[in-house]
Amino acid sequence: MIDPINSLAFSMHANKGVYAILVGSGISRAARIPTGWEVTIELVRKAAAIQKADCEPDPAAWYRGFAGREPDYSVLLDAVAKTPAERQQLLRPYFEPTEAEREEGAKQPTKAHRAIARLVKMGYVRVVITTNFDRLLEVALQDEGIQPTVLSTSDQIAGAMPLVHTACTVIKVHGDYLDTRILNTPEELAKYPKAFNTLLDRVFDEFGPVPVAAAR
Known part of the structure; x- marks a missing residue:
């Protein structure tokens, strides 16, 4: 039986740009970023x-x-x-x-952040969805020479270019730490704004989601 990780790696290699990576708090918690x-x-x-x-x-x-x-x-x-x-x-x-x-290497992009950035640079990934407020992923991408399109508010989504026309789109579904409108409480997280729901529906229709676990 083929190992699921090997199967996914083969599929991503053979189908550049058709996967979206999902990133949760574990990847930044490893960098000593608070939730x-x-x-x-x-x-x-x-x-x-x-x-x-x-x-x-x-x-x-x-x-x-x-x-x-x-x-x-x-x-x-x-x-x-x-x-x-x-x-x-x-x-x-x-x-x-x-x-x-x-x-000490704290609050810096981890190996996981940098691995994602390299996948983007090589064309294997175009879209990253994250629940994190920090900008470690953006830093890792910029270190690879990539300026991502970052969508963290409904206003930004309204004015964004189509996903296929950007080198990389980072969708920050809970917001950015320098914007007080971040989603945090159970009530706020119970339902995303309509603009985000519509965007996420499109992403999940057009791209294969790949969750990423924490790594240092």
Whole structure:
């Protein structure tokens, strides 16, 4: 019996550009990038500090009792940082490396990010769908000389070129970390905006989805 991985590799080699890669949080977690929920919990801690309250050992439970709702990334971000510049400065440390982290190899593209970028460069992949907020994949692609089309909002989808006319399209279905409209809570993730649903339907109709596991 043919190993499924070997079968997929043979198919991708024989059919350039007909597969879309699916990337989840594991690929960036390996680079020490926090998940969206982890960032939200850190924002809860900052909100609790503003209130001079102790939110431990369960920040999410404290916030539910304090605010009467589930922790919401956008609401919390607005509460602890009022201007776009403040928000950007607040979020950068979660997703961008310090000099020390850079020397350690943290918050840098992993082997998996770079392998995907090479597949794109060789023409085997045109579309990458990711739930991650960070820009490690974009960095890996740019290091290979590829400037991807990045779609992280409905507005960007509306003005985007057809997928077949781009060298690479990165679809960030949960948003980008520098945009406060990222999707994070269960309610927000229950249903994607119509523009994303339509785009994803087209991708899954036209391309074979290939999930990628975490790798360092």
